[in-house]
Amino acid sequence: MTVANNLTQVHQQIRLLETQYQRPQNSVKLLAVSKTKPIEDILLAYEAGQRAFGENYVQEAVDKHQQLAHLPDIEWHFIGAIQSNKSRLVAESMDWVHTLDRAKIATRLSEQRPSSLPTLNVCIQVNISQEASKSGIVLEELDDLVEQVLSLPNLCLRGLMAIPAPMNSLAEQIEVYRPLLEAYQALQSKIKTIDTLSIGMSNDMEAAIASNSSMVRIGTAIFGARI
Numbered sequence: 001m002t003v004a005n006n007l008t009q010v011h012q013q014i015r016l017l018e019t020q021y022q023r024p025q026n027s028v029k030l031l032a033v034s035k036t037k038p039i040e041d042i043l044l045a046y047e048a049g050q051r052a053f054g055e056n057y058v059q060e061a062v063d064k065h066q067q068l069a070h071l072p073d074i075e076w077h078f079i080g081a082i083q084s085n086k087s088r089l090v091a092e093s094m095d096w097v098h099t100l101d102r103a104k105i106a107t108r109l110s111e112q113r114p115s116s117l118p119t120l121n122v123c124i125q126v127n128i129s130q131e132a133s134k135s136g137i138v139l140e141e142l143d144d145l146v147e148q149v150l151s152l153p154n155l156c157l158r159g160l161m162a163i164p165a166p167m168n169s170l171a172e173q174i175e176v177y178r179p180l181l182e183a184y185q186a187l188q189s190k191i192k193t194i195d196t197l198s199i200g201m202s203n204d205m206e207a208a209i210a211s212n213s214s215m216v217r218i219g220t221a222i223f224g225a226r227i
């Protein structure tokens with residue numbers, strides 16, 4: 001299978017799931033997760049029309065951004081953990097951050113965002129399975145972090161993101177997403193910039209689209225397994 005064929009298949013699957021779960025057509029955006037994959041793979045996806053790419057590792061993201069600077073319509077999404085000492089690189093090169101979970105990092109990203117760039121789009125990461133090992137805030141902490149992010153001039157709060165623990169059935173996967181969906185809808189009713197629920201990976205795309213995902217983050221199904 002080629003990257004272009006895989007992309008076509010994933011798009012078809014998304015359109016079918018939108019229909020199946022009564023979601024408007026094209027309401028689910030595809031983020032192609034290219035972490036660990038070479039520039040050539042990103043270019044194949046780009047030639048097939050893909051524009052939004054997700055990266056997990058700061059140095060790799062910055063390097064790819066630089067190598068592809070001649071393609072300014074690529075939208076770079078950072079979906080990995082951000083250490084304080086790496087926040088500047090993220091603020092200077094990314095269009096989106098999906099993994100915001102600390103006020104300190106939010107403040108740094110806003111301060112370090114170059115004035116020549118538009119505001120940095122951010123999603124707050126929620127640890128919905130409440131796994132000790134995962135990043136993300138618990139929902140009880142959401143209102144405080146939202147308030148802090150809203151006070152920062154160079155960030156634009158777009159929504160919420162989560163990576164659930166693996167579950168055995170579709171029903172269980174949907175159940176785990178339910179509190180997140182409620183929190184998202186509450187935010188949306190209060191804040192006009194909220195339009196992004198970043199949930200769904202290769203193995204739980206159906207549950208995510210059933211749960212109102214507006215952006216699925218797909219790596220393996222597009223680029224193949226990572227070694």
Ligand SMILES: *Cc1c(COP(=O)(O)O)cnc(C)c1O
Pocket residue numbers: 033035056079080163201202203217218219220221
């Ligand atoms: C790697 C990764 C993905 C993509 O996972 P696949 O299973 O390859 O689709 C999505 N989101 C995050 C945060 C990731 O780290």
